[in-house]
Structure formats: C-alpha cells, structure tokens
Amino acid sequence: MRVPIRKGSISMDSSGDSSRESTRERILRKAAELFAERGFHGTSVARIGEAAEVQRGALYYHIGSKENLLYDLSKRHVEEALVRGRAVVASDLPPVEKMRRLAFEHLSAVAARRAEVTVVMREMHALTGDRAERLRALRDEHQSLFKTVLQEGVDLGVFREADSVSVLGILGALNWTYVWFDPARGLGVEALAERLTDMILHGQLTAEAASTEIDSGKPVERVIA
Amino acid sequence: MRVPIRKGSISMDSSGDSSRESTRERILRKAAELFAERGFHGTSVARIGEAAEVQRGALYYHIGSKENLLYDLSKRHVEEALVRGRAVVASDLPPVEKMRRLAFEHLSAVAARRAEVTVVMREMHALTGDRAERLRALRDEHQSLFKTVLQEGVDLGVFREADSVSVLGILGALNWTYVWFDPARGLGVEALAERLTDMILHGQLTAEAASTEIDSGKPVERVIA
DNA sequence: ACGAGTATTGACCGATCGGTACAACCCCCG
DNA sequence: CGGGGGTTGTACCGATCGGTCAATACTCGT
Numbered sequence: 001m002r003v004p005i006r007k008g009s010i011s012m013d014s015s016g017d018s019s020r021e022s023t024r025e026r027i028l029r030k031a032a033e034l035f036a037e038r039g040f041h042g043t044s045v046a047r048i049g050e051a052a053e054v055q056r057g058a059l060y061y062h063i064g065s066k067e068n069l070l071y072d073l074s075k076r077h078v079e080e081a082l083v084r085g086r087a088v089v090a091s092d093l094p095p096v097e098k099m100r101r102l103a104f105e106h107l108s109a110v111a112a113r114r115a116e117v118t119v120v121m122r123e124m125h126a127l128t129g130d131r132a133e134r135l136r137a138l139r140d141e142h143q144s145l146f147k148t149v150l151q152e153g154v155d156l157g158v159f160r161e162a163d164s165v166s167v168l169g170i171l172g173a174l175n176w177t178y179v180w181f182d183p184a185r186g187l188g189v190e191a192l193a194e195r196l197t198d199m200i201l202h203g204q205l206t207a208e209a210a211s212t213e214i215d216s217g218k219p220v221e222r223v224i225a
Numbered sequence: 226m227r228v229p230i231r232k233g234s235i236s237m238d239s240s241g242d243s244s245r246e247s248t249r250e251r252i253l254r255k256a257a258e259l260f261a262e263r264g265f266h267g268t269s270v271a272r273i274g275e276a277a278e279v280q281r282g283a284l285y286y287h288i289g290s291k292e293n294l295l296y297d298l299s300k301r302h303v304e305e306a307l308v309r310g311r312a313v314v315a316s317d318l319p320p321v322e323k324m325r326r327l328a329f330e331h332l333s334a335v336a337a338r339r340a341e342v343t344v345v346m347r348e349m350h351a352l353t354g355d356r357a358e359r360l361r362a363l364r365d366e367h368q369s370l371f372k373t374v375l376q377e378g379v380d381l382g383v384f385r386e387a388d389s390v391s392v393l394g395i396l397g398a399l400n401w402t403y404v405w406f407d408p409a410r411g412l413g414v415e416a417l418a419e420r421l422t423d424m425i426l427h428g429q430l431t432a433e434a435a436s437t438e439i440d441s442g443k444p445v446e447r448v449i450a
Numbered sequence: 451a452c453g454a455g456t457a458t459t460g461a462c463c464g465a466t467c468g469g470t471a472c473a474a475c476c477c478c479c480g
Numbered sequence: 481c482g483g484g485g486g487t488t489g490t491a492c493c494g495a496t497c498g499g500t501c502a503a504t505a506c507t508c509g510t
Contacts, residue, residue: 023457039351041266045498057501058458066498099429122347126264150429158434160427165417168405169398169424176397180389192390199394202385202435203428204324204375209383210427210435248487270468281469283488291468 024062027052028073029115036118040070040126071131074124077116078138081109085145095153096201102146103200104193106174111183121178146170170200249287252277253298254340256288261343265295265351296356299349302341303363306334310370320378321426324395327371328425329418331399336408346403371395395425 021029030051034043045066049059063069088101110117120139127135147167153159160166173196183189203210246254255276259268270291274284288294313326335342345364352360372392378384385391398421408414428435 039264039266039348041264042351044496046496055459056499057460060499061457096430096434122350123264125347126267153429157431159429160431161429164405165412165420166424166429168401169421170429172398172401172404173394174397176393176400179397180393187390195390196394199391199428201428201430203424203426204378204384204386204391204395205321205426206382206385207436209321211432269466271466280489282471282490285469286487 023052023054023058027054027059027062027069028076031069032073032113032115032119035070035073035123036115040066040119040123067127067131070119070123071127071135073116074120074127074135075138077109077113077120078135078142081105082138082142082145085142089145089148095149095156095158098149098152099146099200100193100197102149103174103197104190107177107181107189107193107196110178110181111189114178117178121175143167143171173200248277248279248283252279252284252287252294253301256294257298257338257340257344260295260298260348261340265291265344265348292352292356295344295348296352296360298341299345299352299360300363302334302338302345303360303367306330307363307367307370310367314370314373320374320381320383323374323377324371324425325418325422327374328399328422329415332402332406332414332418332421335403335406336414339403342403346400368392368396398425 027048031043031048034048034051037043045056045059048069049056052059054062063072084105085102088098088105091098091101093101124132124135124139147162147164150159150162150166150170154162177192177196181192186192187195252273256268256273259273259276262268270281270284273294274281277284279287288297309330310327313323313330316323316326318326349357349360349364372387372389375384375387375391375395379387402417402421406417411417412420
C-alpha cells in the first residue's frame with residue numbers, strides 16, 4: 001500500500017498566517033461530525049467527500065483509508081487532551097484543585113469539540129490492529145492522570161481512595177457528559193465543572209447525614225428515617 | 226411492507242417448560258453479541274444469520290428488518306431495567322438504600338447482559354424515526370427513577386441536591402461501567418455496587434477534609450496543604 | 451518559462467450491502 | 481389422510497460499499 005505524505009501532527013493548525021484551513025483539516029473536521037452523527041460504519045466515504053467538498057480520489061490522497069481517517073482524528077484529539085492533562089498534573093496545585101482543573105479541561109473539550117469527543121467515546125472500538133492498540137494506550141495514559149492526582153490526594157490525607165474503581169467512577173461521570181451536556185443551555189463549562197467536581201468530592205449526602213455515617217459502616221438510614 | 230406476526234414482549238422467555246430457546250430468542254441473543262462487538266452498521270444481516278444458524282429468509286421472517294431487530298433487542302432490555310427499577314422506587318426503603326439497590330440492579334444488568342447493555346449505550350443512536358423516539362422515552366423514564374429517589378432524599382434532608390446534574394453525574398458513573406466492569410476479575414457485582422454507591426454518596430474527600438470544607442466555599446486546600 | 455512536486459479528477463473495480471419473492475418444508479389438528 | 485399455518489431455504493435484486501488508477505491541473509522556486 002502506498003502511503004502519501006500526510007502532515008499529521010498535533011497543534012499545528014495555526015501556522016503563522018493560516019486564515020484558511022487546509023483541505024486535510026476540513027476533511028478531519030467534517031468526518032468527525034459525520035462519524036459522531038451516524039457512526040463510523042454508518043458513514044460512507046462518499047458522504048465524507050461530499051461534506052468536505054472533495055472528490056473521492058482527492059479524499060483518499062489525504063486520508064489513506066477510512067479507518068486511518070478515524071485513527072488520525074481520534075489520535076489528534078486524545079493527544080491534545082493528554083498534553084493539557086499532563087500540564088495540570090505537573091503543576092504545583094493541591095490535589096483538589098488539580099481535580100477541578102482536570103474536570104474543567106474535560107468539559108471544555110466536550111463543549112468545544114463535541115464531535116471529536118463523541119467519536120472517541122463511541123467509535124474507537126471500530127479501530128483494528130495497531131491503530132486500536134495505539135489509541136487505547138493513549139487513552140489509558142490519559143486515564144492514569146486521574147489516578148495520579150487521586151494518589152497525591154491520598155498521600156496528603158485529603159482523598160479516601162485511589163484505586164481503579166474511584167478512577168473509573170469519576171471518569172464515568174465526566175465522560176458521560178458527552179451525551180447530555182449542552183453548553184448553550186443550562187450551566188456553562190465553568191459552572192458545570194464546578195458542580196461535577198463538587199459531586200465527585202463531596203458526594204450526595206448532606207453534612208449531617210454524612211457525619212453520622214462516616215466511619216460507621218452504613219447505619220445512616222436508621223438515624224434519619 | 227408486510228409485517229409478520231412477532232411475539233415480542235417482555236419477560237415471557239420462560240413459558241413453563243421452556244428448556245430450549247426459540248429461534249427468535251437465539252437471533253436476538255446472537256445479534257446483541259455481534260452489535261456489541263462490531264456495532265450495528267458494522268454487522269451484516271448475513272453474519273447475524275450465520276451466528277444464529279438461520280438462513281436469511283428465515284431471519285427476516287423473525288425480525289422484519291435489521292433496524293427492527295436492534296429496536297426489539299434494545300426495547301426488551303430497557304423495559305426489563307425499567308420494571309426492576311420501578312420496583313425499587315416503589316418499595317418502602319429509605320432513599321439511601323434505594324440508591325444502593327438501583328446501583329446494584331444496574332451492575333447486575335451489566336454483569337449478566339453485557340452485550341445488550343453495550344448495544345443500548347452505544348448503538349441506540351442508529352435507530353430512526355418512531356423507534357428512536359420510543360426507545361428514548363423508555364430510557365428517559367428509567368433515568369427519572371434516579372431523580373425521584375434523589376428528590377425523596379432531599380425532602381428527608383439526606384441528600385444535597387436533586388437536579389439533573391446530580392442525576393446525570395450518577396448515571397454517568399454507573400453507565401460507564403459497561404466499558405470496564407469485569408465481574409470475573411476484581412470486585413463482584415455486590416462489592417462494586419457497594420463501592421460505587423459509597424463513592425456517589427460520600428464523594429472522595431476524607432472525613433476531616435470534608436468537615437473543614439463543607440459549608441465554607443472551597444478553602445480545603447489551605448487547611449491541608 | 452519550465453519542470454517537479456502537490457493536489458484533484460472521474461471512471462472503474464469486485465464485493466457486499468439490506469431486502470424480497472416464492473416454493474418447499476414440517477408438524478399438528480381435524 | 482389431508483390440508484393449512486408457521487417456518488425455512490434458495491435465488492435474486494438494485495444500490496452502495498471501500499478502494500484504485502492513470503491522467504490531468506495547479507503552484508511553486510529557479
């Protein structure tokens with residue numbers, strides 16, 4: 001298979017004077033929208049070309065293959081999230097604040113790049129072989145950031161646990177926002193990040209209910225009801 | 226379009242002496258597995274027939290159309306979850322306990338019917354028209370159960386909030402388990418339901434950290450670090 | 451002006467897609 | 481025994497699928 005030279009790389013979309021996005025950029029963007037809307041297998045390359053206003057031949061010149069398009073698309077997005085997340089973890093903020101920032105970054109991505117987020121969450125499993133492995137590795141690395149922050153908190157005595165259940169529970173609450181979060185109505189990115197972080201940190205119990213239950217198994221109900 | 230008589234309905238899989246599953250049952254089961262594995266659009270009806278050991282003609286006699294197969298499959302699963310959830314909410318248990326049971330039902334479904342859960346979470350958007358609307362309505366009704374329980378807790382002074390952010394945050398943590406929960410290794414259904422409920426109720430902060438932060442904005446870090 | 455990449459075109463490929471038509475089957479009730 | 485409903489196999493349909501190719505246009509620095 002001949003692979004044409006593609007300039008895939010993260011964060012080089014603004015090369016000085018770029019006022020017009022490149023053809024490749026446009027293809028990635030439109031493909032993300034279509035994949036998010038109709039799924040990877042539910043979207044034909046013909047339709048992608050149509051949306052990006054490129055003929056099929058030219059399309060393949062840029063993307064190599066349909067699966068490669070999905071891969072490039074997803075990889076770029078996850079890598080950016082990873083870079084931003086790493087910066088948060090590397091900062092000298094206290095763990096609680098790091099968690100807040102991680103949530104904020106997450107919500108920002110959902111708000112600004114809804115299509116890409118949806119594709120990564122929902123269509124990643126359509127990748128095969130090396131591409132699937134590589135993307136999974138990136139995702140795992142991103143998830144491990146949460147574990148790191150959690151562990152920092154445990155070491156400082158602020159957080160209760162840093163096992164994978166905690167990590168995945170938190171990630172679930174955050175990831176799921178791609179399904180329902182609408183930044184245009186209801187809470188904005190900052191406010192929602194604040195609320196979700198608050199939920200994650202404090203849980204659902206009121207102060208009184210929590211103080212009666214904490215460190216005592218589970219007799220909450222007996223006290224209240 | 227002629228619609229053959231299909232006996233779709235919930236919870237009638239054990240009709241007294243049923244030791245062998247019906248052809249339709251087998252098709253639904255195999256289709257769920259394939260849809261979960263390769264996605265709705267990524268699975269051909271030919272392959273479904275192959276897996277269910279039924280030729281295409283016979284297959285279409287039972288399912289009507291491919292999309293209808295996805296619909297029947299999903300509907301049945303969501304309806305069962307709804308019935309079980311309603312029973313929990315209708316019980317006279319206290320809110321905290323209801324929440325625990327809802328989580329347990331959820332995890333049980335993920336453990337016992339992984340394929341169906343995955344399909345509902347990931348492929349529901351492949352439905353169109355009436356079928357999409359009807360399934361969405363069922364799902365919304367199921368989600369509203371959580372809101373009900375949360376509100377009961379707020380009324381009793383046990384829970385802090387019952388808005389949609391709380392509901393969707395909790396649902397996110399629970400729903401996301403379909404991605405990572407493996408009942409065969411690590412925690413079992415009961416233990417995981419316990420842990421997740423605990424997370425949802427208490428959050429991540431330790432008792433000390435929480436008591437210094439609750440009702441005081443967000444100066445936690447200043448106290449600890 | 452020219453030649454070397456870079457980018458694009460449109461026709462074409464075999465394979466597979468979801469769906470249909472219909473004859474033949476099986477099996478139970480009369 | 482016979483017939484009829486529920487069920488199945490086979491052959492077939494037009495449309496679309498992802499992907500390829502050689503020829504052509506564009507756009508530079510020299």
